[in-house]
Each structure stands twice: as C-alpha cells, then as structure tokens.
Amino acid sequence: MVIQKLKLHEWFLVYQLDHIKRHGNFLPTQIQLDISAYVNSYEQRGQKFPLNAVFVKMIGDWAAANPEAHKMMFRTWSGLKFLFGDEIRINMPIEIKHEGRSVVTAIVIRNPQNKTVEQINRELRTAKEKSIHDFPITKFAYLNSNTFYNRWLLKGLHKIINSSPNLYWKKGGGCLSVSSLSNVSKPDMPFSTFSFGPTGLTFFYKDIVRVENRSYLNLSIGVDHNCYTGIEMVSLLNRLIESFRSGEQKNFNKITQDVHI
Secondary structure (H helix, E strand, O other): OOOOOOOHHHHHHHHHHHHHHHHOOEEEEEEEEEOHHHHHHHHOOOOOOOHHHHHHHHHHHHHHHOHHHOEEEEEEOOEEEEEEOOOOEEEEEEEEEEOOEEEEEEEEEEOHHHOOHHHHHHHHHHHHOOOHHHOHHHHHHHHOOOOHHHHHHHHHHHHHHHOOHHHHHHOOOOOEEEOOOOOOOOOOOOOOOOOOOOOOEEEEEEEEEEEOOEEEEEEEEEEEOOOOOHHHHHHHHHHHHHHHOHHHHHHHHHHHOOOOO
C-alpha cells in the first residue's frame, strides 16, 4: 500500500473543482450539431478538418450575436454580481510540454468572431509551443512543493480573482469555457461526459460522428443555472443549434475562403 501526498498542482485542481461544485448550480445538457457543411468544405479542398479552431470560431460568432450568453457570476464582497464581457473571450485549454511530460494549462482566445479559422488554429499551435514559464500560475503550481505557504498563496489568489469581476476581466479572463477533456480521445472510443467550469457555459466535445453521409458533433454543455433562467438557456441553445446548421454553408465559406491549413 502506498499513501502519497498530493503535488501542489494536484491539490490546486481539487481546490478549484471544490469551489465550482460549491458555488454552481449546473444543468448537464447535450445537443447534436450538424456540421456536415463545415466538414465537407475542408474535405473538398483535401484539408484536415481543424475541429478545435472551427468550434472556437463558430462559438465566437454565436456569442457575438447573443451577448447574453457571454456571462458569469461572481460572489463579491458586496454581494452577487454578473459579469457581461464587452468583448468575446473563450477560455481554451491547451497541452504543453515540460521536461518530457504533459502539462495542461489554458489560454484565452479573444474575439474569435473577428478571426479566420486559420488565425485561430495558428494561435492554438503557437500557444502549445510555449514554455511553462510563460504561464505564471501554472508554473507556480507545477514547479513548487505542496507546502502550507504555497497553498495559502494559491488560495488567496483564487479568492481574489473569483470575487472581483473587474480584476478577472482586467487580467484577461473569459466568460465562456471549453473543457480540457475536449477532442482528446480516440475516434472509436465510446466516451462522453459533462464538464462544469466557473463560467456560465462550459463546452465539451469529443469527435465527429458520421451517419448516412452527414457529420455530427456531439456537444455536452455544463450550464450554470445561476446565470440563466430555463427559458434563456433553451433559447440560447436553440440559437446555437441553428447557427451550426448546414444551411449556413454560405456564411461558413465566407469566413474560411482564405484558409490554407
């Protein structure tokens, strides 16, 4: 039998998850998006379909058209407050390498609705090549020991950021999130789950399912009921489904006409 103390980054993950569990009221929601037009657009050009970049682009377009979706709640010193971002920011997990091992961290994609899929894809690739030293909190959690003092520092930082919407926004945080589990499993692996995060909506997607010459993306969404009423949630998700329908081929061709991935 082995009893092992958690490393600092393992402890910090548990601490963040406990915070999310205590303060969110989550509704696990699953929808299926018809992305046939988007997949076909790349296949016709003989190009690999960049799922991560396309998803971020389309969510950015949808959020820009539905600003009420770009939202999260804070428990501040003076009571509950909503943060509505004045630009679209999506918290996006990435995997970097440090001394031969994988480290999960995150970047924020800003205003993806104003970028091409190629630009977003390049931004993701560039971020994955960065050093752990480019991510101060990740560096601190991974490279320091699990001591009382280090836990106290991370707790304090987490508390300050998560109780101050002004500071959170000033430091570049986003109001929409993609799960770190997204698009990482093997295509033939029957795996699906729901992810919950600090933002009003957290998205999880695995892979593309093909049925009778159609391509579908199974999308799980962790909806924080604190941020949306039931009517608001249904309305937003219906508009999300509509934005991904194959009938949007014309709009998609317009935003990808300069893509050479």
